[in-house]
Amino acid sequence: MEGVVDSVARFYKELPKVELHAHLNGSISSVTMKKLMAQKPDLEIQNEMTMIDKGQKRTLEECFQMFRMIHQITTRPEDIFLVTKDVIKEFAADGVKYLELRSTPREEKATGMTKRKYVEAVLEGIKTCKEEGLDIDVRFLLSIDRRGGPVVAKDTVKLAEEFFLSHDEMVLGLDLSGDPTVGHGKDFLEPLNEARRSGLKLALHISEIPNQEEETRLLLGLPPDRIGHGSFLTSNAGDSCDLVQLVRQHHIPLELCLTSNVKGQTTPSYSQHHFGYWYTMGHPVVLCTDDKGVFATDLSEEYHLAADAFNLTPQQVWNLSYDSINCIFASSSVKSNLQVKWKELKATGFSTRISAVGC
Numbered sequence: 001m002e003g004v005v006d007s008v009a010r011f012y013k014e015l016p017k018v019e020l021h022a023h024l025n026g027s028i029s030s031v032t033m034k035k036l037m038a039q040k041p042d043l044e045i046q047n048e049m050t051m052i053d054k055g056q057k058r059t060l061e062e063c064f065q066m067f068r069m070i071h072q073i074t075t076r077p078e079d080i081f082l083v084t085k086d087v088i089k090e091f092a093a094d095g096v097k098y099l100e101l102r103s104t105p106r107e108e109k110a111t112g113m114t115k116r117k118y119v120e121a122v123l124e125g126i127k128t129c130k131e132e133g134l135d136i137d138v139r140f141l142l143s144i145d146r147r148g149g150p151v152v153a154k155d156t157v158k159l160a161e162e163f164f165l166s167h168d169e170m171v172l173g174l175d176l177s178g179d180p181t182v183g184h185g186k187d188f189l190e191p192l193n194e195a196r197r198s199g200l201k202l203a204l205h206i207s208e209i210p211n212q213e214e215e216t217r218l219l220l221g222l223p224p225d226r227i228g229h230g231s232f233l234t235s236n237a238g239d240s241c242d243l244v245q246l247v248r249q250h251h252i253p254l255e256l257c258l259t260s261n262v263k264g265q266t267t268p269s270y271s272q273h274h275f276g277y278w279y280t281m282g283h284p285v286v287l288c289t290d291d292k293g294v295f296a297t298d299l300s301e302e303y304h305l306a307a308d309a310f311n312l313t314p315q316q317v318w319n320l321s322y323d324s325i326n327c328i329f330a331s332s333s334v335k336s337n338l339q340v341k342w343k344e345l346k347a348t349g350f351s352t353r354i355s356a357v358g359c
């Protein structure tokens with residue numbers, strides 16, 4: 001007979017889920033990293049294997065080290081193609097039915113990889129998974145890295161517009177991310193507005209660190225279609241109350257990544273995560289992984305952690321996942337199809353599981 005622990009784990013894995021905040025490179029698993037490193041025996045990072053294997057026990061510094069290594073081992077379009085396929089397959093195996101991946105197009109002079117080739121490799125990976133019949137619908141957002149400044153941002157917007165027009169609903173929008181201490185949000189308003197006019201959606205990392213009220217207010221004024229983290233929107237410091245009002249008025253959903261914020265030390269513990277604030281208010285929130293490879297987590301685990309920290313019932317967990325469908329960037333017909341899929345899954349046995357683990 002299946003134990004209680006197993007049946008609870010199975011509930012979260014089989015729960016159909018939507019993932020909207022996943023950076024491609026940060027989502028690469030240890031298994032895929034080893035695969036890539038085996039292809040590059042000359043690299044001097046072979047001795048870092050032990051850190052890759054540390055998984056859950058990785059320190060924050062080791063997490064950053066992982067990012068640096070990842071960039072060294074994903075330098076060719078075929079690497080990007082491989083990691084895209086592997087990441088999609090892992091999300092699918094974790095019960096994710098709809099995924100919006102995001103990544104900064106990167107050029108590598110040494111291998112001749114251009115930003116365009118980078119995006120093409122990602123889209124090829126998505127297409128291949130579709131052809132293989134995986135039960136997951138995948139879309140792509142191009143990321144603007146703050147470190148690149150407004151000139152690079154404009155180029156990224158142009159590239160996104162091209163792919164948006166030429167690839168039927170595969171590229172849906174833009175993400176603004178990267179080191180939040182670098183640059184100022186105001187530098188990106190023009191390219192982001194341009195993207196918006198072209199019909200691209202905006203998912204922006206906002207208020208990841210404290211004392212960014214001015215920048216946050218500017219970015220919220222766009223307004224974005226979704227907010228990444230928004231960890232300090234609710235802080236009492238200064239005059240930030242109006243920021244919460246702005247988010248509520250525009251009804252902007254928040255992408256919340258519990259493990260990433262706890263490991264990244266922007267929140268002291270799971271139970272003190274700002275998920276509680278917005279969820280209690282009935283504001284749309286979507287649980288996401290951010291960087292499942294680097295932070296050694298998956299979306300099932302994130303739902304499980306949120307449920308434990310905030311005493312959510314299995315029915316509430318189900319509703320949280322179902323309501324996430326409303327926040328996707330794909331068209332309303334894609335939304336309806338997902339809603340049907342969720343309802344069918346519930347009708348064909350998931351409702352029994354909801355009551356079974358609801359003790």
Ligand SMILES: [Zn+2]
Pocket residue numbers: 021023177205228290
């Ligand atoms: Zn992120």
